[in-house]
Amino acid sequence: MSSDLGGDFCVVCGADPPLYGERMCEPCVRKRVKLVKVPENVPWVRCARCGIVEIQGKWVHISEEEIWDELIQRHVVVHEQASEVGLAFETRRVSDRHTLIYIQVEGVIEGLLFKEEHTMRARMANGVCLTCTRRAGNYFEATVQLRSTGRRLIEEEFTALRATLDTVIDELADDPMFFITSEGAVTGGYDVVLGSKGLARTWGRHLVSNYGGHLAESNSTVGRKDGIDVTRLTLLYRKPGYDLGDVLRWRDKFWRPATWSKDGAIMSRIDRQERTGATWRDLESANVIAQMKDHIVADIITEDSSVGEFLDPTTWSMAEVRLPWDHVAKEKLRLARIDGEWLALHKLGCDDDDEGKAV
Ligand SMILES: [Zn+2]
Ligand SMILES: [Zn+2]
Structure with a gap:
């Protein structure tokens, strides 16, 4: 003991200044203070079916690198008085489930620079996420029925309509209920069964705004749970099977859709000058008789006031x-x-944009 009476000294070992924090010398501070506390083992859960990861009760799509970041942020506790903290880490996979995370950290406490190295073991456990649980139970909330009006669509047209669902799912935020329970072709159309009513409605709106047509919604009650009716949604989407200029039989007359309107088409009659607005619903009874691609454009050979003669390309003889x-x-x-x-x-x-089949 070399300190003078009344002079400062380490409260632990009696050493002379400099003293830090609670009046301790540097070796005593370093013995007692740790820059970070790191648990030996930390658990995390991955869905055994689809691979997504549970973070604090939420299932999320994240990369392995992000998992390690997340585990460090959640489990490594930095001394509350530390400043200028820097942290780096490396990982080594030791088995399917175990990954060692080597952590290097430095920071300043009470004016002293601390550098520490720690190892934390991340232990993965298998779980089953909400989506996979529900999928496995064939859970569904909504059915979207793709149909057409005017004519039956060909398979490629249904394939194109169905593909837009993938786009819609990609653009929406991650939601565990945005999944497809089942799907397949049915007579005259294609059905998709979905885990979420919201997804069904969003897709329905997307179809109408991109392809026109009409959406009909119906709900059915399938039971009660916790005092609340459990309902299922059916969305019937009818895509118009016609384009501007096609010939339609509608209300026993022949018409051509001239332009699209807000909720349907302006119809132009063929046998006399007449135009009328029709909603998609009005047009559900229309049948496509001749698409634009099937029209021909022919020169007139002779004509009088009401009848023209032309060369019929199907017989190569004159027709009226x-x-x-x-x-x-x-x-x-x-x-x-x-x-x-x-x-x-x-x-x-x-x-004007369509020459038809010239003859
Ligand atoms: Zn001391
Ligand atoms: Zn899953």
Whole structure:
């Protein structure tokens, strides 16, 4: 003991200054103070079916690197008085379930620089996430039925419609209920059974805004749980099977959709000058008779006030057709074949972009 009476000394070992913190010399401080506390083993849970990871009760898609970051942030406790803390780590996988995390950390406490190295073992446990639990139980909340009006869609058209669901799921935030329970072709359409009503509605809106058409929603009660009705949603989406300019049989007459409107189409009648607005629902009874791609455009050989003659490309002989109400002498005719007869069509704006099959 070399300290003078009344002079400062280490309260633990009596050493002379400099003293730090609670009046201890540097060796005594270093013996008692640790920069970080690191548990030996830390658990984490991965879904054995789909691989997503549980973080504080939430299932999330994260990379391994992010898992280690997360475990360090959650389990490594830094001394509350530490400043200028820097941390680096490396990992080594020792088995399927065990990964060692080597942590190097430095920081300043009471003016003393601390450098420490620790090893933490991350132990993975298998779990089953909510999505996989529900999927395994064939859980579903909603069915989306893809159908068409006007004509039956071909398989490729249904495939294209179905593909938009993947886009919608990708664009939405991670939600464990955004999954497909089952799906498949049915007579006249395609059905997709989904884990979430919200996903079904979002997809439905996406279909309407991208392809037009009509969405009908119905709910059925399937039981009660905790005093609340459990309902399931059915969304029937009808995509119009026609395009502008196609010939439709509608209300016993032939019409052509001239332009799209907010909730349907402006229909233009073929046998006389008449236009009318029709909603998607109105048009559910329409049938496509001749798509634009099946029209032909023919030169007139001779014409009088009501009838024109042209070369019929199906027989290579002359044929007659009643001229359309807006006919201008000598102009070409746009023709559709309907029930074995030719029908001359009046002009629409969309005809300019489509030459038809010229003959
Ligand atoms: Zn001491
Ligand atoms: Zn899972």
